[in-house]
Amino acid sequence: MAKRRNVSKIMVACEWASCTFKSQSMEELSDHMSLHLKEHLGEGDAMEELEDYPCLWRGCEFLAMGSQSELIAHAHFHIFHSKLKYIGTQLLESHPDLPSCTQDLHSSSLVPDVSEGFVCQWQHCDSSFNNPEWFYRHVDMHAHCTELQPLPDRQQALFCSWSGCDAFFKIKYRLREHLRSHTQERLVACPTCGCMFSSNTKFFDHIQRQAEPEDSLTCGHCDKAFANERLLRDHVRQHVNHIKCPLCDMTCTSLSTLKIHIKFRHCDERPFPCDFCESSFKNQHDLRRHMETHNEGAAYHCTVEGCGYSSRMAHTMNQHYKRVHEDNMVPRYKCHLCDKTFSWCYTLTLHLRKKHQLKWPSGHSRFRYKKDEDGYLRLNMVRFETVEVTEEVIKNMAEKRTPRKVSGSTSHSKEPMLHPDSSNSTPQHSSSPSSPSSSSSTSELLEGTDSSGLKGDETSVYCVLNTVTEVSGDPEEMDQPGGPSGAVRALAAVARGLGMDVV
Incomplete structure (x- = not known):
């Protein structure tokens, strides 16, 4: 070695x-x-x-x-x-x-x-830096100087004094390691x-x-292969939502995802104003994309010989290249209800919303697509959540649900998974974990144990399958391979493939 x-x-x-x-x-x-x-840049009076x-x-x-x-x-x-x-x-x-x-x-x-520079948010410290090396050393010094403080049980701990944080640790190494989550070092x-x-x-x-992935180390949910078992276990955790947004029913796989969700869905603050118009934005990236709209004339020209396409914005040019010169408009997306194919995910999303009256899952902002056995990307209707998160979502749904009559049917204000719009006259069925006894239910809750070590120990997981399909109620049809029970069996196989014992 x-x-x-x-x-x-x-x-x-x-x-x-x-x-x-x-x-x-x-x-x-x-x-x-x-x-x-x-x-x-020049200096002093010479700075232009x-x-x-x-x-x-x-x-x-x-x-x-x-x-x-x-x-x-x-x-x-x-x-x-x-x-x-x-x-x-x-x-x-x-x-x-x-x-x-x-x-x-x-x-x-x-x-x-790093447009905002580096600002220390340690209690009673408002130091700012334009150099990351000095900023990280400065924050590390706070951890080094932190003294042990008593806890109610007569033990002692080192408290993190970062703004809005109440974490504490027994040793300084853990505190220093924790502070990197605040500074993003x-x-x-x-x-x-x-x-x-x-x-x-x-x-x-x-x-x-x-490295070349091993065929035997494949995720049973998305079919992605990995080079070793630990990478596969880490990947599987990304399929399990164990954090719920406190402001809606959005569920996330990580705190960073939740922070982004809250920033863009629940906060109105737009600290990045445009110098040329009254628009303002939530981050520097969106501002830069917007600034391109103020370009005079076409700033970007297609580099493919014989193509005269031009655009004022870089992302529009990238979309043009992928759509016209890279994918050759080959349909890669397919509707799971009518088998119509599409070249782009957003056109399939529009189709599902307008043609089949599907709605987004409660709290979520967009549909997700998964590669099927035939190579097409279809709507992903499987979501894995911890029991605690699922129970919290169901509780919120029960509090918000207000039945109302629409075209002779009952509509609920919230549904946890995909479902048709109640205003659609087509007799399509959907389900919710809050109403498993419904006659139109085509879902099943599988509660098991996730052996991937989520949160460092064994954690129960709900596997929720929701199929949006026409069901006649005929018992023979209900047991066909494409029917609800066949779909539930398929989910059970996925759950076992993820290391969960289905009961």
Whole structure:
């Protein structure tokens, strides 16, 4: 086995324009980058206010719009990112048996959006930074200086004093590790694609995902194959919703997903205004896409020979290329109700909503599609949730349900899974875990044990199958392979494939 190298010492190269400077000191590298920025932006009275400021780091096409401070924070993050890529290189050299990353090389110099800079939210501290290295060191110092405090049971603990956090730990290492969830600090980056990771283990997982998957290690829910069992177990957790939004019935697989959902679905704050109109946006990415609408004339032209298509916006040009030159309009999506095919998921979504009057699951914003045995992508009607989350959703549904007459039928204000609109006269049936005894029910709740180690222990999981199909009520038809009981048997097989004991 190769001897593990010491990654405590670094050697980072500056890639600003044609610079060839290298150093082992982050302090020296940061001072060096500051000189580049002073030369690039000017200083004092010589600083010229421009509409945009380009980044000169090799391979980076970032443009700070009207903000010198944004470019300064962005440029210093390049230095920090290079340090993480060096650490990743050292780790790979110490594990020569690992495969090579095959991701897009174009992203190796891309860094995350740091337009807001770095602000410490530790209690009674309002320090701000334009350099991630100093920010992370500053926050780590808070953890280092934190003293043990008494708990009600006479024990002692180290409390996290970050704004809005009440976590506590027994040892400082755990507190320091926890603080990275607030600062989003990453410890290593892939030298090939530039992706950053919060631990060496996650970095190695990223590399191992590039290996040839084993046919025997396949997810029973989405048919994705993996190179080892741990990657498969981690993947299976992503199919289980164990977090519920406190403001609606949306259920999520992670806290980060929940935060994004709340930001875009329940918050009205739009801190990113457009300089050319009255529009404002919730994040920098949406603002940049909007700014392209103010381009005079066509800023983007199709590069395919003989194609004269042009557009003012980059994402419109990307859609054109995929639709016309890449996919050749080959239908990849198929309706599970009428077998009509579509080239794009959004056209199938419109079809399901207008033709079959299907609604989104309660709290969710869009349909999900899954690859079927025949290669087509069809509507995914299976959702896995923990018992606690399911019971909470059912409780909310019971509180919100207000029966009302619509065209001679009863409509409910909330349904947990896909169902036809009650205004549709077609006698289609749906189901809900809250009403399993309904005569039109085509779902079954399978409660078992998830052996994947969700939350670190055994956790009960509800597997909810909802089929939207016409059912005549004939017992013989009910037991056909495509009928409800056949679908439930198929779900039971999926549940067992995910390591759950179905009862």
